Amino acid sequence: MGSGHAHRLYRHGHSPVHALPPHCKLAAVLCFVVVVVSTPREAVWAFALYALLIAAVAAVARIPPGFLLKRLAIEVPFVAFAVLMPFVVPGEQAELLGVPVSVPGLWGAWNVLAKGTLGVAASVILASTTELRALLLGLQRLKLPPLLVQIAAFMIRYGDVVTDELRRMSVARRSRGFEARGVRHWGVLARTAGALFIRSYERGERVHLAMVSRGYTGTMPVTDEVTASRAQWAHAAALPALALVVCLLGWTL
Amino acid sequence: MDPVNLHPAPVPSLEVSGLAYAYPDGHQALFGVDLTVARGERVALLGPNGAGKTTLVLHLNGILDAGAGTVRVAGLPVEKRHLAEIRRRVGIVFQDPDDQLFMPTVREDVAFGPATAGLRGPELEERVMTALRRVGMEEYAARPPHHLSFGQRRRVAVATVLAMEPEILVLDEPSSNLDPASRRELADILRSLDVTVLMVTHDLPYALELCPRAVILSEGVIAADDRTQDLLCDDALMRGHRLELPFGFDPRSVSVPRP
Numbered sequence: 001m002g003s004g005h006a007h008r009l010y011r012h013g014h015s016p017v018h019a020l021p022p023h024c025k026l027a028a029v030l031c032f033v034v035v036v037v038s039t040p041r042e043a044v045w046a047f048a049l050y051a052l053l054i055a056a057v058a059a060v061a062r063i064p065p066g067f068l069l070k071r072l073a074i075e076v077p078f079v080a081f082a083v084l085m086p087f088v089v090p091g092e093q094a095e096l097l098g099v100p101v102s103v104p105g106l107w108g109a110w111n112v113l114a115k116g117t118l119g120v121a122a123s124v125i126l127a128s129t130t131e132l133r134a135l136l137l138g139l140q141r142l143k144l145p146p147l148l149v150q151i152a153a154f155m156i157r158y159g160d161v162v163t164d165e166l167r168r169m170s171v172a173r174r175s176r177g178f179e180a181r182g183v184r185h186w187g188v189l190a191r192t193a194g195a196l197f198i199r200s201y202e203r204g205e206r207v208h209l210a211m212v213s214r215g216y217t218g219t220m221p222v223t224d225e226v227t228a229s230r231a232q233w234a235h236a237a238a239l240p241a242l243a244l245v246v247c248l249l250g251w252t253l
Numbered sequence: 254m255d256p257v258n259l260h261p262a263p264v265p266s267l268e269v270s271g272l273a274y275a276y277p278d279g280h281q282a283l284f285g286v287d288l289t290v291a292r293g294e295r296v297a298l299l300g301p302n303g304a305g306k307t308t309l310v311l312h313l314n315g316i317l318d319a320g321a322g323t324v325r326v327a328g329l330p331v332e333k334r335h336l337a338e339i340r341r342r343v344g345i346v347f348q349d350p351d352d353q354l355f356m357p358t359v360r361e362d363v364a365f366g367p368a369t370a371g372l373r374g375p376e377l378e379e380r381v382m383t384a385l386r387r388v389g390m391e392e393y394a395a396r397p398p399h400h401l402s403f404g405q406r407r408r409v410a411v412a413t414v415l416a417m418e419p420e421i422l423v424l425d426e427p428s429s430n431l432d433p434a435s436r437r438e439l440a441d442i443l444r445s446l447d448v449t450v451l452m453v454t455h456d457l458p459y460a461l462e463l464c465p466r467a468v469i470l471s472e473g474v475i476a477a478d479d480r481t482q483d484l485l486c487d488d489a490l491m492r493g494h495r496l497e498l499p500f501g502f503d504p505r506s507v508s509v510p511r512p
Contacts, residue, residue, distance in 0.1 A: 133357045153357060160399050161351055206352040213314055213345045214366040214417065215337060221368030223361060223377060 011128040016235070017061035018129045021228040022138025024236035029126045031240035033119045035247045041111040043250035047118065053242055054121045061129050071124040078116050085109040122239075132156055137226045150220055154207075162200055169196065264328040266292045266421045266449035267313065271322035273473075274308055282308040284473035285322065290421065292327075295443075295450040297460035297481055300470035301495035306453045309470060310423055313451075314343040327420045341370055344414025345423045350406035354398035359390065359409050362398060366417040384416035385409075388442050404435025408442065421449040428456045457485055457498055461509055469494050482509050 017025075039046050058068050086096075089105030096106075130138070136156070140149045169192055180189055208216075228236075267290040275281040282305040290296050300306050311317040312324055315331045324331040326342045347353050356362035363381045372380060385391040388408040398406055407427070414422060427443070428436050436459070443450060443463055454460050460467055460481055467481040471494040477484055484490065485504035491497065498504065 136357070154355065157355055157357055157397075157399070158351075203352065206347065206349065207355050209316060210345075210347050210353045211355065211365075212316065213340055213343075213347075214413065215340045215369040216365075217337075217369070221365065223364050223368045223373070 009127040010131050011063060011067065013062055013129070015061045015129065017057065017125070020129075020236050021141075021226050021232055022130050022134040023141040023226060024138075024228050024232055025126055025130055026135070026138045026142060028236040028239050029122045031237075032122050032243050035240055035243040036118045037115050039115075039247045039250045041107055041114070043253070044110075046246050046250035047114045049246045050118050050243060051121075053239060053246075054118060054125070057239055058121075058125055061125060063125060063128055067128070068121065068124060071128070072117065072120055075116055075120045078112065082109040082112040082116075085112070134226070137224055140222065141226050146220060153220075158200075158203070158207075161203070162196070165199060166192075166196055263292050265289050266294070266327055267451065268325040269309075269312075269322070272309070272312060272319055272324060273321040274312065274317060275320055282473055283312075283320075286470070286473070286475055288468060288475055288478075290449060290451060292420075292449055293447070294466060295452065295464045297464035297467040298451055298453045298470060299455075299457070299460060299467055299484075299494075299496060304470045304494075305473045306470055307425070310345060310425060310451075310453060313421075313423060314340050314345060337370070341366070341417050342420040343423060344417055344419030344421070346407075346410050346414055346425065346427065348425045348429060350398070350403070350410040353410040353413060354406060357397055358394070359385070359396050359398055359401070360394040362409065363394075363413050363416045366413060370417070380416050380418075384412040387415055387446065388412045389438075402435075404431050404438065407431065407435070407439060411439075411442065415446070415448075419448065421451060422446070424450065424452045424454075426454055426456075427452060428454065428459045457496065457504075458502055461485060461504055461507065465509065469496070471495075 036047075036050055039050075055065075058065070085108045086101035086105035089102045089108055091102045091104035093100050094103050094106070095101075126135075133156075136149055136153050139152070140146070173188070173192070178185075178188065180186075267288065269286055269288040272283055272286040273281070274283040286305075286309060298306055298309070308317065312319055312331070313326070315333075315336050319331070326339055329335055329338060329342070331339050354362050356365055360381055363384050364377055367377055367380050382391055382394070385394055388411050390405060390408050390412060393401060393405065393409070398409060401409065411422075411424075411427075424443075427439060431439065440459070440463055443452075450464070452460065452464055464481050467477075467479065467484050468475050469477040469484065469490070476494055477487075477490055482504055485498065
C-alpha cells in the first residue's frame with residue numbers, strides 16, 4: 001500500500017520499528033505506559049531517562065523530532081488542566097516568579113504533564129509506525145473481544161463515508177442560504193445530526209443485509225493471522241524492560 | 254440417478270413458483286410470482302418503482318421468507334436449514350457498493366464470503382485472486398475500498414460474490430451512477446462471465462445490450478416474459494407498466510445477440 005492511501009496518522013517507512021508485528025508493539029506500548037505511570041513523581045531524573053528512551057525509539061523508527069513534537073499537540077487540553085493545578089490545589093504555598101502557587105499542585109501538574117507526555121509520545125510512535133489495519137489485526141491477536149475489534153474496523157471503514165455524507169448535507173444547507181450563526185440555529189444543526197444518525201443507522205442495516213447475504217452469522221472469519229518470532233518479541237520488549245529498570249531504580253533510590 | 258438417462262436436462266438455476274409475500278405491516282408486495290431461469294441465461298428483471306423487484310430479490314437468498322410458494326436455486330429449496338448453501342449459491346450485488354464492501358481492504362472483502370464458508374490459506378488466496386482477475390481489479394487487492402472510484406468499487410462488489418462461485422448472480426441496478434466508460438467496462442465483464450445472471454434494472458438499453466430475455470414485474474406479478482427486444486418494442490405493454498425508453502433510443506435500431 002502506498003503512503004498516499006494510508007491513514008494520515010501513519011508515516012510510511014521501512015525502519016525496524018515499522019517491521020515489528022503489531023501485537024508486539026501494542027503490548028510494548030501498554031507495558032511502557034504502565035511502568036511510567038507507576039514511577040514515583042519525585043524521581044524527576046527517571047522521567048528524563050524515559051524521554052531519552054522514547055527519543056531513541058523514535059530515532060530507530062526514523063521519525064523526525066519535529067514530526068513527533070507536532071503530533072504531541074493532541075495533549076494540549078490535558079496541559080491546560082495541568083497548568084491550572086498549581087493555582088487551585090490547596091496546600092503549602094510557595095512563590096514562583098512572584099506568583100503564589102501551591103507545592104502539591106506543582107507536583108500534581110508535573111505528574112500529569114510528565115506521565116501524559118510520555119504516554120502520548122509512545123502512542124504517537126506506535127500510530128506512526130503501524131498501519132490502522134495492522135493495529136486491528138494486533139488487537140485481534142491479543143484476544144481483545146472480537147465484537148470490539150469488529151466495531152473498530154467498521155468505524156475505520158465507514159468514518160470517511162459518514163464524514164462525506166455530513167459534508168454533502170452541509171453543502172446542501174449552505175446552497176439554500178443557511179449559515180449557522182449563534183444559538184438560534186442550533187436547532188437546524190441538531191436536526192442535521194439526527195438525520196445523519198438515521199442515515200448511518202439505515203446504512204448499517206444495508207451493510208448487515210449484504211453481510212448476511214454472503215453468509216455472515218455473527219463472527220468474522222480470521223484470514224490474516226499475525227505471528228511474531230521470539231526475536232521480534234525480544235526487540236519489542238526492549239523499551240518496557242529498560243523502562244522497568246529505571247522505574248525500579250526510581251523506587252529504591 | 255436414473256442409469257438410462259445419461260444426459261438429463263440440467264436443473265434450472267432458479268425456479269420461483271407461486272411466490273406471494275406481504276410485509277408485516279400488511280402491505281402485500283408479491284401476488285404469485287412464477288419465474289424460471291435456465292443455467293447460463295442472462296435475464297433482465299424490469300418494472301416500475303414499487304413493483305416488488307427488491308422484495309423478490311430478497312426472497313432468492315432467504316432474507317425474506319415466502320408467505321406462499323417456493324423458491325429453488327439449482328434444485329435446492331430456499332429453507333432455513335439450507336440457508337448457508339443457498340447464500341453461497343445466490344450472489345447478490347447490491348446497488349450501493351459502499352454497503353457491499355465493508356472490510357478494510359479489497360482482498361479481505363473478496364475473501365469474506367469464501368472464508369465464512371470455511372476456506373483458508375492458499376486456496377482462499379487463489380479464489381480471491383481469480384475473482385479479482387475476472388473483474389480486472391487484481392492490482393487493487395491491497396487498497397481500501399473507499400479509495401477506489403465508483404466504477405471500480407462496483408466491479409469489486411461483483412468480485413466479492415464471484416469469489417463464492419455462485420450458481421446465479423443477482424445484480425441490483427448494476428449501471429446506476431456509472432459513467433459511460435465504467436458502464437461499458439462492467440458490461441464487458443458481465444458478458445465474459447460464465448454464470449447465470451438476473452439483472453434488476455431501470456436502464457432499458459443496458460438490459461437490451463446484456464440480456465436476451467426480460468421479464469416485467471408489475472404490481473407483484475410477472476406481467477410479461479419474452480425476448481428483451483420484443484418487450485421493448487411493444488409500446489402498449491411498456492406504457493401499461495410505466496416503462497419508458499430514454500429519449501432518442503429505438504430498440505429496433507440495434508442488433509442484439511440471439512438467445
